[in-house]
Amino acid sequence: MIILGIETSCDETSASVLKDGKILSNVVNTQLIHSKYGGVVPSLASKNHEKLINYVVDKAIDDAKINLLDINAVAVTQGPGLIGSLMVGLNYAKGLSIGLGIPLIGVSHLEGHLFSGQIDNNLRFPYLCLLVSGGHTQIWKLDSFNDYKILCTTVDDAAGEAFDKGARILGLKYPGGPEIEKASTGGDINKYKFKIPFVKSNPLNFSFSGLKTALLYLSQKFSKVELDKELSNIAAGYQECIIDSLLKKLSLVVDLHHLDNILIAGGVSANKRFRLKSSILEKEKNIKIHFPDFKYCTDNAAMIAMVGYKKMLQNDISKLDILPFSSIEHA
């Protein structure tokens, strides 16, 4: 069974071909135009998806060495995401589905990340997934492909958003995660300490908006020249606090649910310091923490094709043309 996956929920235009559960190709085009604006500009994102989608899908088909007519179903991200961006992928996928007379499978972007660990590993159920992306910071408990529930979430900003907003304060480019990671190299994590935020109403929940404000106040104490001189120390302290906060809550949830099988997925899971500190927690708690391959951490269509494939196997196919418009979730 050959599935074409399409992902256009934010600023990555991506297409992937999967055959019988194996990824044959995964083309990801990250729209670099947003970096100069310090964040994703929705109208530019949809325009660029429109320009790129044909090329990206053709390349995924060529790289996989298949023909368009070999595809048995199209899986597409139906949300959450930027509405204009989602519509480009959805309409393209719908056109293919009608033209080729094959099923159209609507996939939640979150499902994509939650099951991204299944692409190369055969991650056994049940597992906990710490989903850390630009829009979401959540811990889920997954018992099977059909049975999963959210345990805790952020009450304000997501961890990726904290990296992105922090980078903007420090004069770095978008996306902020890789920029802060780079800037932290050689920095002293103890010179500028940030406090791990505590959420009174539910200590398992995350909060990052105060952290960004603390960074703003700290940065205002320095001149531009001093800030550049202290950049690696400040970035290292800020990154450390985000990571420690994520791992602290994860550790609490592990204790509560007695699960030793963990997946950390989403864009922030590409962070190397985060991976290193997770391996320390792994040893301390005698648990197993899995990370997707780097290319499946940030947004990609392979994870969408994988969920589409599982849905096809289980006949859980949402025909988007009979779903109401409201089934497209906004970011």
Ligand code: KG4
């Ligand atoms: O999963 P993703 O590609 O898109 C969303 O679904 O949001 O995640 C993007 C987020 C951005 O906030 C970006 O700054 C962050 O992931 N990110 C990182 C790293 N690479 C991407 N954060 C920290 N360290 C990284 N290396």
Ligand code: ZN
């Ligand atoms: Zn994502």
